[in-house]
Amino acid sequence: MAYKTVVEDDIDILVCGAGLGGTGAAWEARYWGQDKKIVIAEKANIDRSGAVAQGLYAINCYMGTRFGENNPEDHVRYARIDLMGMVREDLLFDMARHVDSAVHQFEEWGLPLMRNPKTGAYQREGRWQIMIHGESYKPIVAEAAKKSADKVFNRVCVTHLLMDEAKPNRVAGAVGFNVRTGDYHVFKSKSVVVAAGGASNIYKPRSVGEGAGRVWYAPWSSGSAYGLLIGAGAKMTQMENRIVLARFKDGYGPVGAYFLHLKTYTQNCLGEEYESKWWPGLQEIVGKEYLDPEVSHATHRPIPTCLRNHALMSEVNAGRGPIHMVTMEAFQDPHLEEIGWHNFLGMTVGQAVLWAATDVDPKNENPELTTSEPYVMGSHATGCGAWCSGPEDISPPEYFWGYNRMTTVEGLFGAGDAVGGTPHAFSSGSFTEGRLAAKAACQYIDDGKAEGIRVSQQQLDDRKKEIYKPLDHYKVYRNEITAGSVNPNYINPRQGLDRLQKLMDEYAGGAGVSYMTNDKLLHIGLKKLKLLEEDLEKLGAEDIHELMRAWELKHRHLTSEAVVQHTLFRKETRWPGYYYRGDALKLDDENWHVLTVSRRDPKTGEYTMEKAPCYHIVEENEQAEAAEA
Amino acid sequence: MPTFVYMTRCDGCGHCVDICPSDIMHIDKVTRRAYNIEPNMCWECYSCVKACPHQAIDVRGYADFAPLGHSVRVRRDEEKGVIAWRIKFRNGKTDMDLLAPITTKPWGKHIPQLKDVSGPTQEMRDSQLLFNEPKYIRLDDGGIHTLESNGLKMKEGVYY
Numbered sequence: 001m002a003y004k005t006v007v008e009d010d011i012d013i014l015v016c017g018a019g020l021g022g023t024g025a026a027w028e029a030r031y032w033g034q035d036k037k038i039v040i041a042e043k044a045n046i047d048r049s050g051a052v053a054q055g056l057y058a059i060n061c062y063m064g065t066r067f068g069e070n071n072p073e074d075h076v077r078y079a080r081i082d083l084m085g086m087v088r089e090d091l092l093f094d095m096a097r098h099v100d101s102a103v104h105q106f107e108e109w110g111l112p113l114m115r116n117p118k119t120g121a122y123q124r125e126g127r128w129q130i131m132i133h134g135e136s137y138k139p140i141v142a143e144a145a146k147k148s149a150d151k152v153f154n155r156v157c158v159t160h161l162l163m164d165e166a167k168p169n170r171v172a173g174a175v176g177f178n179v180r181t182g183d184y185h186v187f188k189s190k191s192v193v194v195a196a197g198g199a200s201n202i203y204k205p206r207s208v209g210e211g212a213g214r215v216w217y218a219p220w221s222s223g224s225a226y227g228l229l230i231g232a233g234a235k236m237t238q239m240e241n242r243i244v245l246a247r248f249k250d251g252y253g254p255v256g257a258y259f260l261h262l263k264t265y266t267q268n269c270l271g272e273e274y275e276s277k278w279w280p281g282l283q284e285i286v287g288k289e290y291l292d293p294e295v296s297h298a299t300h301r302p303i304p305t306c307l308r309n310h311a312l313m314s315e316v317n318a319g320r321g322p323i324h325m326v327t328m329e330a331f332q333d334p335h336l337e338e339i340g341w342h343n344f345l346g347m348t349v350g351q352a353v354l355w356a357a358t359d360v361d362p363k364n365e366n367p368e369l370t371t372s373e374p375y376v377m378g379s380h381a382t383g384c385g386a387w388c389s390g391p392e393d394i395s396p397p398e399y400f401w402g403y404n405r406m407t408t409v410e411g412l413f414g415a416g417d418a419v420g421g422t423p424h425a426f427s428s429g430s431f432t433e434g435r436l437a438a439k440a441a442c443q444y445i446d447d448g449k450a451e452g453i454r455v456s457q458q459q460l461d462d463r464k465k466e467i468y469k470p471l472d473h474y475k476v477y478r479n480e481i482t483a484g485s486v487n488p489n490y491i492n493p494r495q496g497l498d499r500l501q502k503l504m505d506e507y508a509g510g511a512g513v514s515y516m517t518n519d520k521l522l523h524i525g526l527k528k529l530k531l532l533e534e535d536l537e538k539l540g541a542e543d544i545h546e547l548m549r550a551w552e553l554k555h556r557h558l559t560s561e562a563v564v565q566h567t568l569f570r571k572e573t574r575w576p577g578y579y580y581r582g583d584a585l586k587l588d589d590e591n592w593h594v595l596t597v598s599r600r601d602p603k604t605g606e607y608t609m610e611k612a613p614c615y616h617i618v619e620e621n622e623q624a625e626a627a628e629a
Numbered sequence: 630m631p632t633f634v635y636m637t638r639c640d641g642c643g644h645c646v647d648i649c650p651s652d653i654m655h656i657d658k659v660t661r662r663a664y665n666i667e668p669n670m671c672w673e674c675y676s677c678v679k680a681c682p683h684q685a686i687d688v689r690g691y692a693d694f695a696p697l698g699h700s701v702r703v704r705r706d707e708e709k710g711v712i713a714w715r716i717k718f719r720n721g722k723t724d725m726d727l728l729a730p731i732t733t734k735p736w737g738k739h740i741p742q743l744k745d746v747s748g749p750t751q752e753m754r755d756s757q758l759l760f761n762e763p764k765y766i767r768l769d770d771g772g773i774h775t776l777e778s779n780g781l782k783m784k785e786g787v788y789y
């Protein structure tokens with residue numbers, strides 16, 4: 001293929017993917033590295049890319065220390081109980097102690113934050129959430145990133161990280177291609193911050209056909225953050241912790257503002273409260289430590305998100321669906337009604353379109369809820385991602401290897417969905433993690449750790465060949481058939497995606513099997529993933545756009561394999577409601593109060609799994625929690 | 630809710646092509662107007678709808694579950710810093726207008742150039758501080774939170 005090669009050399013900090021994490025990294029990098037060369041490589045256009053493309057109606061992570069509302073340790077306790085004990089507390093504390101500064105910056109930049117007229121503090125939606133008019137959240141942070149970066153390469157899909165040939169396990173940049181011109185892009189860089197987002201569409205979505213794009217996490221979230229890191233041999237953690245969300249049916253409209261601010265609630269088809277009915281049985285699975293409704297009631301300690309899913313699913317399976325969100329009461333108040341609609345228009349327009357199309361006016365009718373297919377992400381109520389170093393002053397030795405948010409590959413940093421063990425970071429926390437990673441990357445370079453990097457022409461040529469292979473493959477075999485998309489020599493990216501989704505759904509606990517799996521199923525799943533991997537070598541891409549879909553699929557495949565390996569390794573059901581191991585239904589603290597860590601050997605594709613200690617840095621403080629709530 | 634483009638309104642300017650995060654708005658080679666090449670990868674994020682200067686792009690509910698006959702239209706006004714929505718139900722009974730701010734400040738002026746601000750000292754580099762901290766954290770003289778400052782200590786006991 002006669003595509004041009006565009007080389008960007010002498011980069012200090014390369015930001016791969018500029019959603020919330022990447023824009024935070026680019027912005028902050030300029031302060032600590034005023035003379036450094038900062039470059040962004042982004043698959044879409046940074047003005048509207050990533051999960052926040054449509055905007056958001058809330059910032060879900062804000063302490064409010066300034067208003068005496070919360071301290072970082074309170075947030076750690078919250079995230080810990082929500083994730084059934086399993087988080088990286090050092091990273092969480094670190095994110096939480098900086099996150100307010102990011103939010104205060106956003107306000108200074110013009111993001112409209114709502115204020116409580118009585119207290120003057122930001123309008124709370126819940127204990128951790130504040131309300132915003134966030135339609136232009138992404139353009140605003142993009143402006144900040146553009147001001148800091150030397151160059152922004154929009155429409156460059158990064159496919160691989162470059163590895164240093166002078167020193168093993170050190171990053172040297174990245175390569176990819178422009179999805180419009182087809183040009184081959186080489187970025188030689190001393191450090192790389194990967195912030196390429198989580199993964200939708202690795203499980204068969206509830207929506208099919210034309211509607212397949214109507215997923216909760218954006219359809220362009222291709223798990224590239226994981227694909228790039230796994231491909232480079234970085235260690236990953238918590239990949240079994242994929243998330244299932246309770247959402248408005250078909251439109252996937254978020255329920256946060258509805259529950260928290262509009263005070264709506266759910267009921268079964270008979271109009272009954274159903275959740276509490278499931279707690280005794282569930283307590284037998286997870287133990288009193290993680291589910292004690294009395295304590296939750298007294299202290300306002302939340303019931304973990306996954307357990308609430310469990311109650312919803314169990315009620316539906318018992319034949320008492322659909323579950324309804326009771327909106328008819330709240331929506332009688334015109335102010336709350338307006339908020340209910342704005343909430344969707346600012347963040348999930350599709351839900352508004354759906355209600356308009358089906359004549360569902362929540363003022364007169366309680367809409368249906370459902371649980372979504374699983375997603376793999378590290379910044380919402382779940383913590384998939386890379387095993388990263390924490391900050392010097394908080395992290396125990398096992399969690400600290402020098403540079404904050406650096407993965408186990410030298411010079412390679414993560415932010416947002418890319419970082420494992422840091423759930424409940426959301427948009428503001430992802431941006432904050434980008435800032436932390438950028439400061440550490442500058443330090444890494446200033447310490448001379450990136451000296452002597454060598455990348456051979458051979459490495460660049462090999463990658464180039466690999467990237468365009470699907471186009472060549474298509475060209476060679478296309479004319480063997482008359483017309484159509486059925487060819488014995490290749491499958492196209494959509495066909496590959498359908499296959500991936502079907503097998504993940506059926507073997508790795510998707511919605512189609514009520515999120516249930518076991519050792520046998522997972523082994524079959526792995527075998528089929530291997531076969532798919534072989535076929536991915538024979539993908540056929542008709543044009544550059546399809547080539548992008550091909551690489552998205554390959555990143556999704558790597559992500560999926562990690563999910564299956566982790567789920568297989570953790571022989572317990574830690575998060576009922578996210579997934580179930582039918583052969584190990586109980587939460588087993590004796591053997592599994594640990595973080596799971598994996599590494600895929602980039603040469604052989606073999607996985608090694610290990611357990612890592614789960615340190616509790618922040619003490620329990622039920623008394624204080626009760627007083628603050 | 631995939632997008633579609635009205636033939637008579639589109640002039641092929643390409644703003645939608647430039648912005649779509651899913652890379653699915655393309656210019657048709659024959660008509661030289663835009664269209665959605667892959668509706669099943671459209672998130673109905675409305676980025677293209679907002680970007681089109683001629684209101685040529687519209688959205689209709691996914692054929693999988695949405696009947697015809699509704700509309701959700703939008704106008705985003707950068708100058709005024711507002712966004713206006715109009716929702717029409719298919720039964721014609723409900724027709725709503727909603728307006729929201731998108732920014733409180735003019736674009737392009739309020740975000741500083743960090744290469745022009747005075748650079749960090751060595752002490753700041755060695756600390757846990759980020760740009761403009763601690764000021765931006767508490768807006769008082771309380772510094773950064775540490776385990777000590779917050780009266781915390783590492784809990785004994787590592788679980789394997």
Ligand SMILES: Cc1cc2nc3c(=O)[nH]c(=O)nc-3n(C[C@H](O)[C@H](O)[C@H](O)COP(=O)(O)OP(=O)(O)OC[C@H]3O[C@@H](n4cnc5c(N)ncnc54)[C@H](O)[C@@H]3O)c2cc1C
Binds near residue numbers: 016018021158224380
């Ligand atoms: C519907 C919805 C509602 C939400 N509600 C809230 C809320 O109310 N409050 C809140 O705080 N958070 C909310 N979130 C979560 C928040 O959006 C995410 O936590 C956050 O955006 C994650 O940041 P990130 O940088 O990791 O990923 P993203 O912001 O998704 O950024 C990833 C970036 O990487 C780019 N990219 C991907 N692959 C590649 C590649 N191969 N090469 C180059 N670039 C690539 C993408 O184009 C994108 O720009 C919501 C998310 C969704 C989807």
Ligand code: SF4
Binds near residue numbers: 649650652678
């Ligand atoms: S609505 Fe969003 S995803 Fe769909 S075509 Fe427009 S910009 Fe692309």
Ligand code: SF4
Binds near residue numbers: 642644685686
């Ligand atoms: S932005 Fe509007 S007018 Fe311009 S190409 Fe797209 S649809 Fe046509």
